[in-house]
Amino acid sequence: MMRLLLAIIALAVVLAVPAFAGEFWTTLLTQIMIFALLALSADLLLGSAGLFSLCQASFFAVAAYTTAILQVRHGVGTLIAAPAGVLAGTLLALVFAFAVRTRGVYFILITLAFGYIVWGVAYRWASFTGGDNGVTNVPLPAIGPLRVTGTTQYYYVVLVVVLLCVWAYRILTASPFGLSLRGIKSSETRMRSLGYDIGRHLYMAFVLAGVFASIAGVLYVYHNRFINPVAGSFPVSVEAVLMAIIGGSGTILGPFIGAGIVLILRNWVSGFFHYYTGMLGIVFIVTVLWAPKGIMGLIARWKSGDRGEGV
Amino acid sequence: MTAAIQVDRLAKAFGGLRAVDEVSIAIPPGERRVLIGPNGAGKTTLFNCIAGTHRPTSGRVLMFGTDISQMPENRRTALGMGRTFQISNVCTDLTVLENLLLAVLGTDRRKWIVYRSTGAFPGLHDRVLAGLAKVGLADRADEPVKFLSYGERRQLELALALSSHPKVLLLDEPCAGLSPSERQKLFQTVSALPRDITLIMIEHDIDIALALADRVTVLHHGRVILDGTPDEVQSNAQVREVYFGHV
Amino acid sequence: MRSVILQAINGISLGALLFLLSSGFTLTFGLMRVVNMAYGAYYLLGGYIGLTIARATGSFELAIVGGGLAVVVLGYGVDRFLIRPIGSNHLAQVLLTVGVAFVIGEVCLAIWGGDNLKIPTSAYLRGSIVLPGELYYPKYRFALILFGIFAAISLWLLYHKTQIGAVVRAGVDDREMVNATGINVDRLFVLVSALASFFAGVAGVVGGAFLTLNPGAEWDILVLALVVVIIGGLGSLEGAILGSVIVGLLDAYGRWLLPEFSYFVLFGPMAVLLLFRVTGIFGKEH
Numbered sequence: 001m002m003r004l005l006l007a008i009i010a011l012a013v014v015l016a017v018p019a020f021a022g023e024f025w026t027t028l029l030t031q032i033m034i035f036a037l038l039a040l041s042a043d044l045l046l047g048s049a050g051l052f053s054l055c056q057a058s059f060f061a062v063a064a065y066t067t068a069i070l071q072v073r074h075g076v077g078t079l080i081a082a083p084a085g086v087l088a089g090t091l092l093a094l095v096f097a098f099a100v101r102t103r104g105v106y107f108i109l110i111t112l113a114f115g116y117i118v119w120g121v122a123y124r125w126a127s128f129t130g131g132d133n134g135v136t137n138v139p140l141p142a143i144g145p146l147r148v149t150g151t152t153q154y155y156y157v158v159l160v161v162v163l164l165c166v167w168a169y170r171i172l173t174a175s176p177f178g179l180s181l182r183g184i185k186s187s188e189t190r191m192r193s194l195g196y197d198i199g200r201h202l203y204m205a206f207v208l209a210g211v212f213a214s215i216a217g218v219l220y221v222y223h224n225r226f227i228n229p230v231a232g233s234f235p236v237s238v239e240a241v242l243m244a245i246i247g248g249s250g251t252i253l254g255p256f257i258g259a260g261i262v263l264i265l266r267n268w269v270s271g272f273f274h275y276y277t278g279m280l281g282i283v284f285i286v287t288v289l290w291a292p293k294g295i296m297g298l299i300a301r302w303k304s305g306d307r308g309e310g311v
Numbered sequence: 312m313t314a315a316i317q318v319d320r321l322a323k324a325f326g327g328l329r330a331v332d333e334v335s336i337a338i339p340p341g342e343r344r345v346l347i348g349p350n351g352a353g354k355t356t357l358f359n360c361i362a363g364t365h366r367p368t369s370g371r372v373l374m375f376g377t378d379i380s381q382m383p384e385n386r387r388t389a390l391g392m393g394r395t396f397q398i399s400n401v402c403t404d405l406t407v408l409e410n411l412l413l414a415v416l417g418t419d420r421r422k423w424i425v426y427r428s429t430g431a432f433p434g435l436h437d438r439v440l441a442g443l444a445k446v447g448l449a450d451r452a453d454e455p456v457k458f459l460s461y462g463e464r465r466q467l468e469l470a471l472a473l474s475s476h477p478k479v480l481l482l483d484e485p486c487a488g489l490s491p492s493e494r495q496k497l498f499q500t501v502s503a504l505p506r507d508i509t510l511i512m513i514e515h516d517i518d519i520a521l522a523l524a525d526r527v528t529v530l531h532h533g534r535v536i537l538d539g540t541p542d543e544v545q546s547n548a549q550v551r552e553v554y555f556g557h558v
Numbered sequence: 559m560r561s562v563i564l565q566a567i568n569g570i571s572l573g574a575l576l577f578l579l580s581s582g583f584t585l586t587f588g589l590m591r592v593v594n595m596a597y598g599a600y601y602l603l604g605g606y607i608g609l610t611i612a613r614a615t616g617s618f619e620l621a622i623v624g625g626g627l628a629v630v631v632l633g634y635g636v637d638r639f640l641i642r643p644i645g646s647n648h649l650a651q652v653l654l655t656v657g658v659a660f661v662i663g664e665v666c667l668a669i670w671g672g673d674n675l676k677i678p679t680s681a682y683l684r685g686s687i688v689l690p691g692e693l694y695y696p697k698y699r700f701a702l703i704l705f706g707i708f709a710a711i712s713l714w715l716l717y718h719k720t721q722i723g724a725v726v727r728a729g730v731d732d733r734e735m736v737n738a739t740g741i742n743v744d745r746l747f748v749l750v751s752a753l754a755s756f757f758a759g760v761a762g763v764v765g766g767a768f769l770t771l772n773p774g775a776e777w778d779i780l781v782l783a784l785v786v787v788i789i790g791g792l793g794s795l796e797g798a799i800l801g802s803v804i805v806g807l808l809d810a811y812g813r814w815l816l817p818e819f820s821y822f823v824l825f826g827p828m829a830v831l832l833l834f835r836v837t838g839i840f841g842k843e844h
Contacts, residue, residue, distance in 0.1 A: 052649045098833060105593055105648050105792060109784050110832060113825050116781050120821025127818075174428035176416045179405075183413045186402035193362070193396075195388035195417030195475060208425070234777060238656050245653065278664025284657025285640065288650045 039243035039255035041212035047250030050185035055115035061232025063089030063217030093210020100202035122229040134228025248296020315509035321370030332533035348530035393477030462493035482512035573806025574706020578761035580786040582754025588793030598780025599662035604759025605766035626759035633755030674770040791841020
């Protein structure tokens with residue numbers, strides 16, 4: 001009951017933001033939701049299946065590039081360009097998902113290397129991707145007579161899409177498949193002897209995570225209005241994981257809290273301090289040393305009367 | 312009649328060491344077979360070759376006539392094999408109920424479903440709770456497994472192995488690490504299993520082993536030195552020498 | 559034909575540089591299962607410090623030693639105060655050391671700025687040598703190859719012929735066994751890690767004399783070193799040697815033949831290799 005009430009209040013606040021908070025906060029909140037979705041995609045692998053992927057930005061970027069190139073260079077409408085972006089990111093995930101043949105450190109290093117392929121191609125294949133400059137002048141989305149004309153409208157578009165994704169994600173984590181991922185994280189040998197083909201389950205989890213990352217990428221390109229190789233770079237991937245961990249891995253709210261903290265910090269710090277990356281580095285270190293279970297972990301500990309068991 | 316499990320000239324070597332050396336055993340359906348032997352006799356290696364943890368270096372394992380020697384574990388499970396581990400192996404981060412849900416879904420195509428939560432499948436939770444009641448864990452369904460005692464985990468593990476309705480059940484030292492009263496409880500649970508389940512177990516507690524077994528296979532240095540009824544095993548001089556350490 | 563040969567030398571000299579970086583990564587992983595993503599930043603910092611020393615003293619040799627030693631001090635601090643408290647969790651290690659790398663990168667940017675800088679070498683290393691067939695090639699690159707071979711042989715001897723090496727090898731195979739022998743692994747790790755840091759710093763100086771030092775260079779070089787490690791197999795010195803040569807050659811030929819897809823040329827073979835052999839050429843399960 002309490003939770004429902006909180007959810008309704010939260011929804012009301014989120015819906016009302018553009019009305020009272022002004023353009024700056026509306027834009028920032030849009031961005032937070034998009035990156036929270038990317039963090040959620042990283043956390044589907046990390047929090048559920050225990051896989052630390054460092055190439056979520058690849059699907060994000062490939063989806064964004066696809067949509068941008070179709071819209072800008074070929075004049076394709078949003079109705080086709082947006083789903084095409086998600087499809088392209090997902091197809092890449094189908095290929096990269098072979099990384100699940102490995103575990104542990106190898107998985108981390110291989111996904112990192114995969115991420116660099118995408119970044120490298122985006123950066124060097126300038127004739128197609130625009131190189132360092134990327135693709136600019138991406139229009140706001142429009143489907144037939146329905147046109148998004150400003151930040152406020154786009155805020156609502158992102159809100160609806162992200163809420164739908166969260167809803168799907170919730171069901172996914174509670175589904176037999178989601179449960180099987182948590183089982184695999186806990187004991188692969190046991191799951192195998194219960195009849196699970198671990199490789200195929202992790203493969204599918206990887207692809208599903210790719211779908212969420214791709215959706216985030218499409219939302220991003222319409223928000224940002226341009227795309228360059230930075231979107232597919234290693235820092236974006238690792239930041240997505242960091243967001244999930246700061247907020248609390250294995251939860252749904254966690255990635256949103258984490259994205260909020262990181263992006264608000266970035267906006268605030270960049271205002272007066274030139275060295276944002278170093279600041280972010282300190283956030284990484286502090287999180288790992290003092291809050292490895294994130295904000296949600298701290299809340300859970302506080303709620304349980306600090307029995308010292310964490311979550 | 313086709314044997315439930317037939318091991319055919321099976322050998323398994325680790326580097327230069329032949330842990331199992333040309334072993335052949337046939338276990339008819341419904342039999343309860345106990346593997347015994349001193350440490351290093353090759354029991355666990357043989358067991359793991361049957362279960363699928365190891366692939367044999369040579370020779371074959373047949374289950375109801377199907378060659379399963381190279382088959383991954385999950386497919387063996389789908390064919391009707393269930394197992395427990397020597398050291399308790401359950402998903403400790405999950406609740407008791409979730410563990411059993413996973414076990415029930417393991418051999419069910421519904422394990423791939425992503426668009427519906429487990430609670431929304433009619434009858435699924437009831438079936439799982441019934442399985443828990445059988446091993447006396449129904450009231451702890453929502454407890455995370457890490458809060459269970461070791462004895463309770465072994466009971467749970469048995470419930471996991473049984474929930475796919477296996478035709479062949481492999482138990483790796485089910486009583487290891489249990490107190491005498493917990494042993495008694497587990498012994499009763501195992502004795503009460505339906506007789507149509509073929510049971511293969513490794514057991515160090517010789518009293519339990521002989522009480523449960525229809526037949527006993529004695530291994531020594533990777534070879535079978537005797538295959539007989541519990542009475543024959545007890546009276547065999549060679550077995551007494553290698554296993555009990557005196558004549 | 560001339561280009562084929564020149565690119566081969568380019569590739570092998572890059573391989574020599576990569577070996578300096580990847581051998582440290584792979585050995586510290588082998589001994590302590592520590593994944594340290596800050597080695598790229600160690601490289602960059604070592605290079606910048608070497609640059610400052612070279613400018614101040616005019617001595618390239620002093621720059622190499624100074625750059626290496628500075629990184630040893632830094633690396634010890636990171637090991638002792640940041641990595642050790644978090645234990646053996648790879649996820650935490652990666653996030654933490656990425657954070658460290660970000661901080662180091664930022665400090666370098668603040669001190670040395672964002673320009674592409676090159677370290678001046680000694681006079682005897684400048685100029686070209688003439689190969690049979692009128693091929694001119696920079697002397698420095700040859701010196702680098704020799705240096706790499708020297709480093710590989712020294713490490714190989716240390717690894718295979720000394721007590722320290724025996725313990726490290728045992729640690730790669732079986733951590734528990736080493737602990738059981740009563741050898742103080744922690745102290746040995748300090749030594750191996752110091753050596754790895756030193757190599758990373760030295761790599762920065764010798765690399766900074768023919769590649770450039772600039773913000774972001776730490777990640778470019780780290781990724782190459784990681785590919786070396788993945789191809790060769792984590793914890794294997796022979797893997798690091800072979801992997802360095804392979805990656806160096808792939809990079810050189812990739813940039814020459816398919817400049818737009820050079821990253822693809824580099825990572826494609828790695829991906830294919832992993833489909834067939836998950837732990838790299840010489841690696842073991844970890």
